[in-house]
Amino acid sequence: MSAISTDQPAAGSPAASRPGGGAARGRTGDAPPHGRERGGGEGGPLNVFSGAFLLLWAVLAAGPLLWVMVNSLRDSGSIQGAPFGWPDTLSLENFANAWSDADIGRYTLNSVIILAGSLPGTMLLGSMAAYVIARFSFRGNRAIYLLFAGGMMFPIILAVVPLFFVMDNLSLLDTRPGLILAYIAYSLPFTTFFMTAFFRTLPGSVAEAATIDGASHTRTFFQIMLPMAKPGLISIGIFNFLGQWNQYFLPLALNAENRERALLTQGLAELSVSQGYEGDWGALFAGLTIAMLPILVVYLVFQRQVQDGLTAGAVK
Amino acid sequence: MAVEEARGAGVGAAPRLSVGERALFAAAFVLPPRWTPRRVKTDRRYRTIDRYRFVCAFLFLPLAVYAVFVVSPFVQAFSYSLTDWTGYSADFTFVGLDNYARLADDSDFWASLGNSLTLLVLAPVATLGLGLFLAFMLKAGGRKRRNQAVSGVRGARFYTVLYFFPQVISVAIIGVVWAAVYDPITGPLNGLLEAVGLDGLTQLWLADRSLALWSVLFVLCWSFVGFYVVLFSAAMGAIPGDIYEAALLDGAGRATTFFRVTLPLIRDTVHTGWIYMGIQALDAFAIVHIMTINQGGPGNATLVTPVYLYKKAFDSGQAGYATAIGVVLLLVTMVFAAIMTLLSRRERIEY
Incomplete structure (x- = not known):
């Protein structure tokens, strides 16, 4: 690492664990340095300006989400027409309403069920294809690689109409297996692309040793290569998890018929519309909080891996 | 075989x-x-x-x-895209390029394409510009320290963590949250303006024809800025510190350092990020579909091409026509990617 960023972890880790304190310290730290240091005069106003701007964007980025979470604790009547305010009493009534009346609980479960099939499926199929493409030479290798990689360029919306009827013809429309297969299929291009690059970086000597010891190709893959590819699998796993968990377009097109089977993203969008008629803002905000809080907590715990996982594709 | x-x-x-x-x-x-x-x-x-x-x-x-x-x-x-298929029944006839001819006269389509192109041009400029600015401030906005040409601000890690929030939550949630934020009566945006005494600036936001697309653009940028701050911070962190030192010795200020040293050295990352953001802006489906009035309204003010395609395919039963829209959208995407690739033809800087 370069000299610029060596002080980052030290400055950042206490701040990250104490959000409020971190912000305050950041502000005092950016104040003009009393002309002690060389170049302080030049950097002074800019420091204040940049500090203020950094803080402003922090408020903008987290503000709306915090606002939703605070309002999820207020009762619906008091939210109407008064956007700001603290909850009078701590009541979880909104959450109960959202969870059972607005069916957020069921939608969450539906999303979990889909992910339970699609995420392992994506990882398995993606790394199988990637492994073969990366480490075996055969006729058509390059063509298959380009076929997968090319899938990243095409806008999914172009395929959606024919896909709808492909699903319909296979009687997979509005079924869980159908949605799982669609998730897997549309995650394959990037997963294969990323994992191919990753498998190419792994040393071949270990696999060779395994082959000499009599391990079959399949066994070498599952017991030697997959464990070695763990860092790559974690990155792409996080990427796929968030991408599939947050997917809105595919379920909207392929899973619209049966309300009981609606996913969390669909349920929230619907709640947003119905809330307009009923004015139950509290339940809406509680539903949103239920949907985003677990993800945010997981993100805060694994921030480094999540950031790496989501930006990995763009850096390659 | x-x-x-x-x-x-x-x-x-x-x-x-x-x-x-x-x-x-x-x-x-x-x-x-x-x-x-x-x-x-x-x-x-x-x-x-x-x-x-x-x-x-x-x-x-x-x-x-x-x-x-x-x-x-x-x-x-x-x-x-060459048929008159409705999508409801199995039979359709081949109509050649009729769908494409119809597109040429479809004012709704042109309105949607105009909106999509506006987003395609403005979203990357705004998002990457802001991302670069914030990332550079985090990396080099700190007070000068001894032995260091540039220094990061305190709590840089804390800021990147916060900025990245919108990136991990679902675009559906983002749409619903911002629909609530923009709400003229219960939303905090107007509430904030009233609270600081700027009642005159309160707006209808998404219900205002002239502001609706800008509101969508802002949400689009908002949700991606954090991603680019992280991306650019990583790229800037890979630049060796002695390059900054040399610039400092030559008397370069912070602005000069940014435009003459940092930006050229992370050009590749900016370029990739630009294409990625452009593709995101051309899509913008979920935000428009969830957040805006009548999914693209008021009128056609926020109608983007993917949403128009979706409406044609699933609401008005014109599957053939909808796929023709999709083919045009693909062409636009490819032209955009080709232009970006041509613009980037320059020697790569190794360091």
Whole structure:
């Protein structure tokens, strides 16, 4: 690492664990340095300006989400027409309403069920294809690689109409297996692309040793290569998890018929519309909080891996 | 095919195979390894068979799923775009380029394309500009320290963590949250303006024809700025510190350092990020579909091409026409990518 960023972890880790304190310290730290240091005069106003701007964007980025979470604790009547305010009493009534009346609980479960099939499926199929493409030479290798990689360029919306009827013809429309297969299929291009690059970086000597010891190709893959590819699998796993968990377009097109089977993203969008008629803002905000809080907590715990996982594709 | 391969591998030394042996080899290719006949296993050509069997077995499932659900719909899209298919019944007739001719006269389509192109141009400029600015401030906005040409602000890590929030939550949630934020009566945006005494600045936001698209643009930028701050911070962190030191010794200020040193050195990342953001801006489906009035309203103020396609396909039963819109959208995407690639043709800087 370069000299610029060596002080980052030290400055950042206490701040990250104490959000409020971190912000305050950041502000005092950016104040003009009393002309002690060389170049302080030049950097002074800019420091204040940049500090203020950094803080402003922090408020903008987290503000709306915090606002939703605070309002999820207020009762619906008091939210109407008064956007700001603290909850009078701590009541979880909104959450109960959202969870059972607005069916957020069921939608969450539906999303979990889909992910339970699609995420392992994506990882398995993606790394199988990637492994073969990366480490075996055969006729058509390059063509298959380009076929997968090319899938990243095409806008999914172009395929959606024919896909709808492909699903319909296979009687997979509005079924869980159908949605799982669609998730897997549309995650394959990037997963294969990323994992191919990753498998190419792994040393071949270990696999060779395994082959000499009599391990079959399949066994070498599952017991030697997959464990070695763990860092790559974690990155792409996080990427796929968030991408599939947050997917809105595919379920909207392929899973619209049966309300009981609606996913969390669909349920929230619907709640947003119905809330307009009923004015139950509290339940809406509680539903949103239920949907985003677990993800945010997981993100805060694994921030480094999540950031790496989501930006990995763009850096390659 | 397997037998051909096997024969190719065993040129010369191995004896020719009888018909029965060929059948055994073919069987070995299809069956799992544990049922491989002994006769085949002891043959020197077995390793090639084993390799090809493995390659085919591992590629079959991924390729099958991919071909059925991704490749075939894309290919079908082109042929459907030449038909008058409604999507409700199985029969349709070939109408040639009629759908495309109809597109030329469809004012709704042109309105949607105009909105999409506006987002395509403005969203990357705003998002990447802001991302670069914030990332540079985090990396070099700190107070000067001894022995360091530039220094990061305190709590830089804390800021990046916060900025990245919108990136991990669902775009559906983002749409619903911002619909609530923009709400003229209960939303905090107008509430904030009133609270600081700027009642005159309160707006209808998404209900205002002239402001709606800008409101969508802002949400689009808002949700991606954090991603670019992280991306650019990583790229800037990879620049060796002595380059900054040299710039400082030459008397470069912070602005000069940014435009003359940092920006040229992370050009590749900016370029990739630009294409990625452009593609996101061309999509913008979920935000518009969830957040705006009547999914693209008021009027056509926020109608983007993907949403128009979706409405045509699933609301008004014009599947053939909708796929024609999709083909045009693909063309726009490819033209955008081609322009960006042409603009980036320059020597890569190694450091």
